[in-house]
Amino acid sequence: MGPKVKFTKEQIIDTAFKIAQTEGIDSITMRKIAEKMGSSVAPIYVNFKNVDELKEALMERIISVSRQILKEESTGNPFHDIGIASLRFAVEYSVIFRDLVIKSGKYMQGYDEKMMPALIEEMQKDPALNGFTVEELKTILLKMRIFQVGLSVLAANSLLPKEYTNQDMIDILSSTADDVIMSAKMRRGL
Amino acid sequence: MGPKVKFTKEQIIDTAFKIAQTEGIDSITMRKIAEKMGSSVAPIYVNFKNVDELKEALMERIISVSRQILKEESTGNPFHDIGIASLRFAVEYSVIFRDLVIKSGKYMQGYDEKMMPALIEEMQKDPALNGFTVEELKTILLKMRIFQVGLSVLAANSLLPKEYTNQDMIDILSSTADDVIMSAKMRRGL
């Protein structure tokens, strides 16, 4: 009973996501979403208690998108996949990525601490990383995490050299990984 | 003639800078600056046509602060100094640094293109970088630029390992530079 639903929760989140990607998360307003959907603000308030709840739902959507990308890039080597996936997210959703760098509170924070042990474990299985102590592996991981973040930030801000392709980015990520690992081997005299 | 000036342009910019560092650039409002100075908004509008002009002045102040840091870190090796200075800025003015990553439009954009040739020239004078082609030097520079940005972003977001000191940051920057250079040498069979 009652009229058909014309504006769903998903549709609202979709619209918010689009605004976030084009104008930034802080530019999201109830009226702007409504206008973009061709509705009033009423349907939004039916689906969300307030703007904070809507933005929480948006964050969940963003996380789900980044998980989807990670899934698509999965090759069985998390150490490698996470770098590629994060880079792809930064390129495809650059405005949102930049917003996340600022509001890293919930999203990025804790992420490293949680991932670290699993990644170290994964690295220990990698033949190319044979013979390293956990401490050495941690350093290699940290260096690559730093490089990958820098690459993503520069890519999201279009600050890489002109004509730099996605493949170039993947190549330099891989090349630097080689640099770091090779040097670590040299240092321990392998 | 007229009462003494109680609130100068510099004082206003100082106050805006403090708000930018504690709450972010977007949290700056005329009333907030006034309240923090213990004045009304009137002195602000005497010194600035509008809020955009004030924020432009703030940007100039930010650039001048970063220049000052670069000056303080100068050792004659720009390739090295810029990395250290940028890192120090990210640590000391983390909130502003994060804002700059987003609003990189004027600040970061063009920066690389302008600096690149001068840095390459500087690198050619460095004995440790002897024998590399310009193309190889460009790659080394880009890799280090990427690493330095990543390190600065992670530092500004407190995403480096717990207890990570400033010296640790400088050390890992330097260690990675060694990695990249050593590997480049290996590649060309030196």
Added chain:
DNA sequence: ATTTTTAAATAACATATGTTATATAATATA
């Protein structure tokens, strides 16, 4: 066909902020 339910629209209210017009009062100058 009438009534009930409820999704959506509308409009109002509250608050935050930029901005400006006017009033106040401190200081220099005559």
Added chain:
DNA sequence: TATATTATATAACATATGTTATTTAAAAAT
């Protein structure tokens, strides 16, 4: 000392936005 100047305060206005109360009307239930 009286006057002119002007830095500052005050208050009002405009706009943007979150939020809510009320109205409208479409669909189901009777």
